[in-house]
Amino acid sequence: MRILLIGTGRAAYHLGHALKRSGAAIAGVAGRNREHAATLAADLGTAPFVPGDDLPPSDLRLVAVSDDAIADVAAALPMADTVTAHLSGAKPYALLGAHAHRGVLWPIQSLSPGAPIDLRTVPLVIEGEDERARTLLRTVAGTLSGQVIELPHEQRQLVHVAAAVAGNLPVFLLYEAQELLRKHGLPPELVVPLWNATTAKAAAGAAQALTGPARRGDTETLRMHLDRLTDDGDLRRAYAVLSELILKTWHPEKRGPQDL
Ligand SMILES: NC(=O)c1ccc[n+]([C@@H]2O[C@H](COP(=O)([O-])OP(=O)(O)OC[C@H]3O[C@@H](n4cnc5c(N)ncnc54)[C@H](OP(=O)(O)O)[C@@H]3O)[C@@H](O)[C@H]2O)c1
Incomplete structure (x- = not known):
């Protein structure tokens, strides 16, 4: 060959x-x-x-x-x-x-x-x-x-979307999280052990591995997070949309953070 x-x-x-x-x-x-x-x-x-x-x-x-x-x-x-x-x-x-x-x-x-x-x-x-x-x-x-x-191509495209959502977007979110820490004079490595443990757990079952305020339906903490992001409109929007998706999935009775 x-x-x-x-x-x-x-x-x-x-x-x-x-x-x-x-x-x-x-x-x-x-x-x-x-x-x-x-x-x-x-x-x-x-x-x-x-x-x-x-x-x-x-x-x-x-x-x-x-x-x-x-x-x-x-x-x-x-x-x-x-x-x-x-x-x-x-x-x-x-x-x-x-x-x-x-x-x-x-x-x-x-x-x-x-x-x-x-x-x-x-x-x-x-x-x-x-x-x-x-x-x-x-x-x-x-x-x-x-x-x-x-x-075939149509199915490959779908897998490509899934690969971008699973493989690219979380990495960019890690980058954004570390930029946020850097901007405030905090060590970006602080979130690395969390990232390592989370990716390993998520590979075994994403729904099971997900934690955090949106997953718990803790809208008060979500509101605080969004307040802390007022200087960073783009990240704030991304945080709000993703949190809303999580609320919709696990706490459909709660309002989305955009309405908070
Ligand atoms: N990287 C990944 O994660 C990944 C994963 C799966 C599949 N792929 C696929 O693999 C393919 C290559 O991607 P890559 O990541 O290897 O990209 P890359 O690292 O950016 O390399 C691109 C290559 O294409 C050449 N090239 C770009 N424009 C050209 C042009 N007009 N004429 C001739 N050569 C040109 C570049 O030549 P120079 O060195 O001269 O610039 C370089 O050799 C893509 O189809 C991509 O979808 C990539």
Whole structure:
């Protein structure tokens, strides 16, 4: 199995390392930036390619570029008798244009700079437009992870929404909480043990893990929290909306904090 990585960012880095560990032959790393392509290719023990180079033959081309660039990058690839897939949870394989055997391989994981992550327990969502693409993506994904699931675009989009709600928004809320502490001269690390314990508990059962004034229906404390946030209108609004959702779920008889 020869895999050509197209793109040199975070997804290419983590997928590339996982593929290498799984024993796949990485045919090369292609990128628009010579230095980025050379660095990742050296890391993965393969050859770098830049626009204008002849690309090596491969069984799978993974288009690991920003969602907005997928269509242009795919359009610039030569037609070839191979499977071509992108890595986006949000976009359809149709974005890959006129290529045959198009598909998607989307890891439901946040891929950030740092040590290569272990994908073995990360769910990988695949989709292929025909049997050749599906079979190949199933095989490749199966060597990387014990959890491979096939989902069409509409369902993948829904999972993408859920992943953003579960994976991105709480992280931003932690950032906001730490900014609030910093702004008032307090150590941002104060909320880290709480975050660690809460994420671990929430993974075992979110409804069970949720605590706090809104969950208890303690509108007096909620009102105090909102009063303390009057200098920060955006965070105050977000706090009010989320608390209202919690009240609606567990204390439908209480008024939402916007009305407090
Ligand atoms: N990061 C994640 O958490 C994550 C998780 C799952 C799936 N994905 C998917 O993985 C794909 C890549 O995302 P990423 O996180 O790796 O992004 P990234 O770290 O920002 O890297 C983007 C890559 O795309 C290249 N690129 C951007 N615009 C380009 C253009 N117009 N022409 C050619 N190359 C271009 C960049 O090249 P330069 O280096 O030259 O800028 C870079 O190699 C996306 O489809 C994303 O949805 C990401």
